[in-house]
Amino acid sequence: MLLADPAAPAFSWNLLADFQQMWSYPFMVNAFRAGTVVAVVAGVVGWFTVLRRQTFAGHTLSVVAFPGAALATLLGLSVPLGYLGACLAGALVIAALRERGCSGGAEESAATGTVQASALACGFLFVTLYKGLLGGPQALLFGTFLGITTDQVVLLAVAGGLVLAVLALVGRPLLFASLDPDVAAARGVPVRLLGTAFLLLLGAATAEAGQITGSLLVFALLVVPAATARQLTARPAPGLALAVLLGLAACWLGLLTAYYQPYPLGFCVTTFAFTGYLLAHLARALRGRSGRTPRPTGGPA
Amino acid sequence: MTTTLHQPFFQHALTAGTAIALASGxxxxxxxxxxxxxxxxxLSHVxxxxxxxxxxxxxxxxxxxYAATIGAAVLLGLLGRRGRPDDVVIGTxxxxxxxxxxxxxxxxxxxRSTTRGNAGTxxxxxxxxxxxxxxxxxxxxIALALTAATLLIxxxxxxxxxxEAVATARGVPARALGVGFLVLAGACAAEATQAVGSLLLLGLLAAPAGAAVRLTDRPYRALALSAVLAVLQMWGGLTLSAAVPPLPPSFAVMAVAAACYAAAALVRPAPVRRTGP
Structure with a gap:
């Protein structure tokens, strides 16, 4: 029971011709540009997220993006600005909750869960009030590649460049603080400040990724490529490069598939990202069996 | 508003909502x-x-x-170490x-149908x-059965x-309990999805419990408080949505839940941390 639209362009396996045909539409060019920016930023930030075990925070931020975008639509503002504003505000809230000493364990996850559910509820309210949103809340929740304008791509690129620049500046101390917060604090690294700064970066990256995959599927570009990369290597530099490459691959393949199929972009991107993750697991299992010592899983607890 | 309160759809929502809130709490x-x-x-996404x-x-x-949530619960229980799976694996x-x-x-x-275009919503x-x-x-x-089963274990x-370590030493089957509890949570998620929707169900699960944990340290008191708060939130939310018609009921329930949690956090700000993570 697969869908087939006779009016849809057909994939010819001649990649050059396919891309030429696809890129004759400005919106597809913009979609690919935006996807590339997002995949790079999300891959790098995601690697740190997985290392710092803040995937739940990443998920919450992505969920906060939904009411932001819905409110921006309701008020007639720029949607990317709505994403960014909501995510940065959400990051500050999470950081503030953390500052108040309820980090770790049950308390924090209950707080995050509550923030998340009420954010979604607000988004639902805004969408209900707006009524005219094409396809209901689903475009915001599950992603679309239609209607990305050149202005939005520029905004994405500027915000992404800023995130990467800040991350390049704080990268080394952040890595230190993530791997061993106690020793880093003893050595004079401002661990807490770095934590807040990283949450802000995570917010910005999430806002970017949310515009491609939709706010519910941000994980596909943020966490899955990074988790896959960490399956394959534990070293920072190759890991970061691998995460970016995997994110790019998932995003481009997803866009390509979504162009030729009626299925939503979010589904395509998550499927490719998840396939990569499974393959990485398989490769690791095979490597472990062939006699090499398996690498330790995960980062610091 | 009084006319809304007597409508059958509202009474149904109130009855089902109360039972679901009790189990979720x-x-x-x-x-x-x-x-x-x-x-x-x-589980809510599943x-x-x-x-x-x-x-x-x-x-x-x-x-x-039910098939999806209970299946996922068993999978998660078996996948994870001692019934507590890893965040990244879950997320992926x-x-x-x-x-x-x-x-x-x-x-x-x-x-399937063009008329049910809002089924997803x-x-x-x-x-x-x-x-x-x-x-x-x-x-x-179903909600009452879930409540009874939870109270039983x-x-x-x-x-x-x-x-966990002491419990295992005393002969409590920790792993089986972990999986069993996840199955209950899965069934509860399926049940609550029909009421507040799969996305907002987390609020029904986390907000009353979070508030209860804030307000008391004693386990049984917290357990009871969590259930009571959940039910009160459901009632408050439904009343709010009846009083202000443009508000969808699931939003109203969530808003009341979030307000309760915020109030609890204000009443008793930060608990003293005994051990750093």
Whole structure:
């Protein structure tokens, strides 16, 4: 029971011709540009997220993006600005909750869960009030590649460049603080400040990724490529490069598939990202069996 | 507003909502205590995919809901170390499952029917006012069964949640309990999805329990408080949505829940941390 639209362009396996045909539409060019920016930023930030075990925070931020975008639509503002504003505000809230000493364990996850559910509820309210949103809340929740304008791509690129620049500046101390917060604090690294700064970066990256995959599927570009990369290597530099490459691959393949199929972009991107993750697991299992010592899983607890 | 309160749809929503809130409050407390809120989140996403798959295949929505959430609960319980799976594994799996849900959603809305184009929205955000008499009765029965089952295993579950090593040494089957509890949580997620929707269900699970944990340190008192708060939030939310018609009921319930949690956090700000993580 697969869908087939006779009016849809057909994939010819001649990649050059396919891309030429696809890129004759400005919106597809913009979609690919935006996807590339997002995949790079999300891959790098995601690697740190997985290392710092803040995937739940990443998920919450992505969920906060939904009411932001819905409110921006309701008020007639720029949607990317709505994403960014909501995510940065959400990051500050999470950081503030953390500052108040309820980090770790049950308390924090209950707080995050509550923030998340009420954010979604607000988004639902805004969408209900707006009524005219094409396809209901689903475009915001599950992603679309239609209607990305050149202005939005520029905004994405500027915000992404800023995130990467800040991350390049704080990268080394952040890595230190993530791997061993106690020793880093003893050595004079401002661990807490770095934590807040990283949450802000995570917010910005999430806002970017949310515009491609939709706010519910941000994980596909943020966490899955990074988790896959960490399956394959534990070293920072190759890991970061691998995460970016995997994110790019998932995003481009997803866009390509979504162009030729009626299925939503979010589904395509998550499927490719998840396939990569499974393959990485398989490769690791095979490597472990062939006699090499398996690498330790995960980062610091 | 008084006319709304006497409408059958409101009475159904109130009855089913109360039972569902009771079960969610109890199960949510254990989820929070065991720091498994993220698992609850996963279950809610799985519920969406299950419901959509059932609709796309032409089956009853609830069949898909229960099959998906209970299946996912067993999988998560077995996957993780001692019934507590890793965050990254969960996240990766659920993002793909959610993606699969959008796939089924597309299949359903373009293929099966054009009139039910908002099915996705109603599964995501709930349709508490759409329950009829039979579905209300089923919902109440299932929620009461879940409540009874949770209370039955409450004591050993509390023991393993608080101190797993000692509990295992004393002969409590920690792993079986962990999986069993996840199955209960899965069934609860499926049940609550019909009321507040798969996306907002986390609030019903986490907010009352989080507030209860804030307000008291004693386990049984917190457990009872969590259930009471959940029920009160459901009533408050439904009343609010009856008083202010543009507010969808699931939003109103969530708003009251978030307000309760914020109030609890203000009343008793930061608990003293005994051990750093």
């Amino acid at each position: 109890l199960i949510g407390y254990f989820l929070v205590l065991r720091a498994q809120t993220f698992t609850g989140d996963t 519920a969406f995919t299950g419901a959509m798959a059932a609709l796309a295949g032409g089956y009853d929505l609830r069949l898909g809901l 799996l659920f993002s793909w499952i959610l993606g699969l849900g959008t796939f089924f959603l597309t299949l359903y809305t373009t293929h 109603s599964v995501l955000f709930g349709s508490l006012y759409g329950l009829d008499g039979v579905r209300t009765a089923t919902a109440v029965l 409450a004591r050993p579950l509390l023991f393993t949640s608080l101190d």
